[in-house]
Amino acid sequence: MSDTTATSVEINDALFCQPHLKEICEDCSFDGREENDAFFGFDPIDREGIEAPSASPNKDGVYQCKKHSSTTCSQCFGWKKQITRSRTAAKKAGKKAGGGSNLY
Ligand SMILES: [Zn+2]
């Protein structure tokens, strides 16, 4: 349960592998989807992983986006929007959305 911490980094509350800053990384055997989905209030599903844009640690070791030098940038680090998009794509791709939520 806690072995994702070895090679992962938290950026604006979402987990990514280090140093590739990917949510799913074969090189690192890392998959942060479940934790990220749970954190943002989603049920984990099989979806494409999201990727962080260019970012680097600031002097406190907290990752900030290159564009705006912000550690909580809602444009570069807008994970909820990206995850939502990825989930929608996964469902459209034919994955059965079990659970019977009536959002639409
Ligand atoms: Zn990696």
Ligand SMILES: [Zn+2]
């Ligand atoms: Zn930014």
